Amino acid sequence: MINKILFLTVATQSSGLGHLMRSRAISEALEDRGIKTHFIVDTEYNLDLVKPYEKIDWVNELSKIVPTLKEYLTIIVDTNNISEDILSEIQNHVKTLVFIDDYYRWIHNNRMIIDWTVTARKKGIHNKRDSSEYLLGPKYTALRREFWENRKRCINENIDNVLITFGGSDIRNLTPLMMRIIKENFPGLTLNVIVGRGFSNNQEIEAEANDRTNLIFNPDAESIKKIMMTCDIAIASGGQTLYELACVGLPTIAITMIDNQVDDTMGFHETGFLFNAGWWNDKLLKKNIITLFNSLLDDTTRKNMSIIGQKNIDGKGTIRIAKSIVDKIR
Numbered sequence: 616m617i618n619k620i621l622f623l624t625v626a627t628q629s630s631g632l633g634h635l636m637r638s639r640a641i642s643e644a645l646e647d648r649g650i651k652t653h654f655i656v657d658t659e660y661n662l663d664l665v666k667p668y669e670k671i672d673w674v675n676e677l678s679k680i681v682p683t684l685k686e687y688l689t690i691i692v693d694t695n696n697i698s699e700d701i702l703s704e705i706q707n708h709v710k711t712l713v714f715i716d717d718y719y720r721w722i723h724n725n726r727m728i729i730d731w732t733v734t735a736r737k738k739g740i741h742n743k744r745d746s747s748e749y750l751l752g753p754k755y756t757a758l759r760r761e762f763w764e765n766r767k768r769c770i771n772e773n774i775d776n777v778l779i780t781f782g783g784s785d786i787r788n789l790t791p792l793m794m795r796i797i798k799e800n801f802p803g804l805t806l807n808v809i810v811g812r813g814f815s816n817n818q819e820i821e822a823e824a825n826d827r828t829n830l831i832f833n834p835d836a837e838s839i840k841k842i843m844m845t846c847d848i849a850i851a852s853g854g855q856t857l858y859e860l861a862c863v864g865l866p867t868i869a870i871t872m873i874d875n876q877v878d879d880t881m882g883f884h885e886t887g888f889l890f891n892a893g894w895w896n897d898k899l900l901k902k903n904i905i906t907l908f909n910s911l912l913d914d915t916t917r918k919n920m921s922i923i924g925q926k927n928i929d930g931k932g933t934i935r936i937a938k939s940i941v942d943k944i945r
Contacts, residue, residue, distance in 0.1 A: 619651040620940075621687040622665075623673055623680075623705070625694045626658040628813060632783035633855035634693045637715075637757040639665050641691065644760075644937035653687075655680055657694070660813070677701060684708035689944050691715070695875055711944050716741075718875065723747045727943060731756040731858070731932060733882025750939055756858045756932035761836040763930045768864035770918040771847055774911065776805045778846040778865065780839075780856055784813030787872050787895040791816060793850050793904070794823040800905050803827070807842050809834060848911050850904070853880035861888050861924035866917040868892050868907045870900070888924040 622642060626635040635656060642652040642665070654668035662668060673680050674697055681704075684690065690705060691713040699721050706712040706726070713727040719740050727748045734740065735751040743749060779793050794806055806828045810820060824830055831842060840863065843849070849860050849867045853876030860867045867889040869880045884891040890907040893900060911917055 618686065618688040619653055620645060620689045620691060621684070622652060622654045623690060623692045623694070624654065624656055625674075625696065626656055626660060626662065626664075628659065628784055629786065630694070630696065631786065631854070632664070632811070632813060634715075635662070635664060636759060636783075637855055638691065638693045640757045640759045640933045641936055641940075644933045645940065648937055648941055650941065674701060677704060681708060689713060689940065691940075711940075713940060717878065727940065729755060729757075729936060732878045733886060733927065734878050748939070748943060750936060753858075753927045754932060755936055756862075756928050757936055758859055758862055758928070758930055758933055759836040760933075761840045762859055762862045763933065765862055765864075765925065765930050767925065768844070768921045770914055770921055772914050774801075774804065774847040776807055776846040777801075778807045778809070778842060778849040778851070780809040780849060781811075781852045781872070782854065782856055783811035785811065785816060788816050788819070789852070789870060789872075789895055790814075791819040791823045792901075794820070794828070796901055796904050797850075797908075798823070798825065801908060805829065807831065807846055809839065809842070848908075848917065852876065857883055857889065858928055861928040862930050864921035864925040866911055866920040866924075868904060868911070870895055883924075883927075886923055886927055888920055888927065
């Protein structure tokens with residue numbers, strides 16, 4: 616008999632909401648298979664994204680949760696801010712440990728490792744051990760339920776709608792800058808700007824808005840997908856959002872915000888799905904955005920990028936992960 620599965624993850628100002636959202640997606644696929652799930656989240660937010668959950672800084676206060684770990688047959692860990700010692704201690708209390716490891720930091724024994732980074736299947740990135748099972752590459756991308764079913768995108772001849780999205784918190788305050796760049800250099804376009812629940816720069820964003828700006832506050836996944844489907848291109852941060860953009864085939868200019876987005880951004884750039892504008896603090900960022908935007912004016916370029924994105928990410932990865940976890944613990 617399969618007991619509940621526990622998710623240990625984070626949702627902070629510095630980490631963003633990506634870890635929580637992809638963990639929630641996996642939990643939904645598991646729930647569809649009749650398995651109950653529970654979350655323990657290191658967060659400063661009052662979350663309504665997952666339930667049931669407990670708010671505990673479990674990485675630094677592991678002793679608080681150790682007594683309850685034995686209640687779960689499987690624990691899924693999703694955070695970059697963890698030591699190997701902590702991970703091993705968690706493993707000591709559970710039959711099956713699943714770890715989402717897109718940092719390739721350690722050699723894993725007797726674990727299930729998930730890494731859907733575009734480059735994850737390159738030889739040597741993961742130092743594999745026979746005792747562990749590895750779910751590697753875009754085939755196992757965990758996307759939210761709304762992205763599990765998709766249709767081929769129709770590419771418009773001209774660019775009319777631009778999506779600007781920097782995750783749930785915009786930790787580098789790039790949204791106002793991107794709005795300004797597009798307004799000044801490509802006037803007449805409609806800007807669709809996602810303002811996440813963790814944003815602290817709402818006043819600056821509202822000051823940049825004009826009569827051709829749609830500000831979308833705290834959208835759910837269904838709303839985000841609809842916006843993505845109505846836009847012609849996106850300017851986005853690296854990370855989990857890129858996988859959703861690829862899934863719906865929306866040509867993208869990506870900006871790297873933090874270290875763990877490098878492989879996502881560079882990997883998708885190498886496939887041809889997106890244009891890489893560089894790091895958020897690059898002195899040439901504005902120039903790069905304008906140059907790459909001009910390249911996207913060609914609808915043939917956008918069509919090719921769209922096809923590549925949807926070829927790499929088919930939206931079924933979450934279902935594949937859930938099936939693999941259930942098969943293993945059974």
